Amino acid sequence: MIRLTDPEFNDIVDFVKNNYGINLAKKRQLIESRMQSVLTEKGFTNFTDYFELIKQHNSTEITAMLNKLTTNHTYFLREPAHFDFLKNTILPAQEKTNRQKDIRIWSAGCSSGEEAYTTIMVMMDYFGLQKSSWDYRILATDISLKAMDAAKNGLYSAESLKNVPQAWGKKYFTSKPNDLFELNKEVREQVTFRPLNLMENFTFKQPFDLIFCRNVMIYFDQPTKNALINKFYDVLKPGGYLFIGHSETVQRDSSQFLYIEPSVYQKG
Ligand SMILES: C[S@@+](CC[C@H](N)C(=O)[O-])C[C@H]1O[C@@H](n2cnc3c(N)ncnc32)[C@H](O)[C@@H]1O
Missing domain, CATH: 1.10.155 (Chemotaxis Receptor Methyltransferase Cher; domain 1)
Known part of the structure; x- marks a missing residue:
C-alpha cells in the first residue's frame, strides 16, 4: 500500500x-x-x-x-418540493409579470444533468401549448466534465428515473437496451452544459431568475459557503430565487437573502 x-x-x-x-x-x-x-x-x-x-x-x-x-450522485425529481414551488409559485408569478417571457435558470453543480432536465420537463408541462412563446433557458455547470458528458448523452438508468411519474416516462423518455432510458432530444436541447468552477468569479452577461445549487456545498466549509451564497445573490435578478439542498442552510446573518421556506431563498 x-x-x-x-x-x-x-x-x-x-x-x-x-x-x-x-x-x-x-x-x-x-x-x-x-x-x-x-x-x-x-x-x-x-x-x-x-x-x-x-x-x-x-x-x-x-x-x-x-x-x-466526493459524490456526483443525483436523480430526476430529487427533492420534489422545489419543483412544486417552481410550478405553484414561481411560474404563475412569471406569467403575470414577465412581459419578455424569458426565464433564465442556472443549475450550479449539475452533475449528470437530472436537475436541469427535471426543471425543463416541469416547465414544458406547465406552459403546455404556450411553451413556444416562452424563452426559458437553463445553463448547467459543473467541474466534472465526465458527469456533463453523461448529461449530454442523455442516457439514464432505471435508478435515476425512480421518482419519474409514468406519464413523464412515456412523454419524455425512450426505452433502450440494457435497462437504459434515453431522454428525448426536445428536452435535452433546452439545456446548455458548460464547465465552471464555482470558486471562480462569475462573469454572466445577464442575471438569473432562479439558481439551483443543491447538494454541492456539502463539502465546502462555512466561509466558502457564505462567499458563494453572496456571489449567487449578486447574479440573481431582484425577486429571483435560490434553491439549496434540504440538508443545507444559508446563514441569515451572513447574507441578504430572504428565507422563504426550507432550502428556498429569495433576493429582496
Ligand atoms: C451531489 S452532486 C449534486 C447534483 C445536483 N445538484 C443534485 O442536487 O442532485 C454535486 C456536484 O457538485 C460538483 N461540484 C463540487 N465542487 C464544485 C465546484 N467547486 N464547482 C463546480 N461544481 C462543483 C461536483 O462535481 C458534483 O457533480
Whole structure:
C-alpha cells in the first residue's frame, strides 16, 4: 500500500480547498484508500508525484480524483418540493409579470444533468401549448466534465428515473437496451452544459431568475459557503430565487437573502 505522508496530505487538502472549495481535511483515510488504484494504474509509487500532476490543473485528472472522494450522485425529481414551488409559485408569478417571457435558470453543480432536465420537463408541462412563446433557458455547470458528458448523452438508468411519474416516462423518455432510458432530444436541447468552477468569479452577461445549487456545498466549509451564497445573490435578478439542498442552510446573518421556506431563498 502506498502511504500518504503528513506533508502530502496537508498539501493536497490546501490545494483542493483553495481551488475548488472542497474541504478534504477529514478525508485522510478516504484519500489514501480510494486513490490507491489510480496511483497504481498511472504507475506512481508515491502521492507526491501524483499530486504534482493534479496541481498542473489538468481538469480531467482533478475531477477524476474529486469524483472518487466526493459524490456526483443525483436523480430526476430529487427533492420534489422545489419543483412544486417552481410550478405553484414561481411560474404563475412569471406569467403575470414577465412581459419578455424569458426565464433564465442556472443549475450550479449539475452533475449528470437530472436537475436541469427535471426543471425543463416541469416547465414544458406547465406552459403546455404556450411553451413556444416562452424563452426559458437553463445553463448547467459543473467541474466534472465526465458527469456533463453523461448529461449530454442523455442516457439514464432505471435508478435515476425512480421518482419519474409514468406519464413523464412515456412523454419524455425512450426505452433502450440494457435497462437504459434515453431522454428525448426536445428536452435535452433546452439545456446548455458548460464547465465552471464555482470558486471562480462569475462573469454572466445577464442575471438569473432562479439558481439551483443543491447538494454541492456539502463539502465546502462555512466561509466558502457564505462567499458563494453572496456571489449567487449578486447574479440573481431582484425577486429571483435560490434553491439549496434540504440538508443545507444559508446563514441569515451572513447574507441578504430572504428565507422563504426550507432550502428556498429569495433576493429582496
Ligand atoms: C451531489 S452532486 C449534486 C447534483 C445536483 N445538484 C443534485 O442536487 O442532485 C454535486 C456536484 O457538485 C460538483 N461540484 C463540487 N465542487 C464544485 C465546484 N467547486 N464547482 C463546480 N461544481 C462543483 C461536483 O462535481 C458534483 O457533480
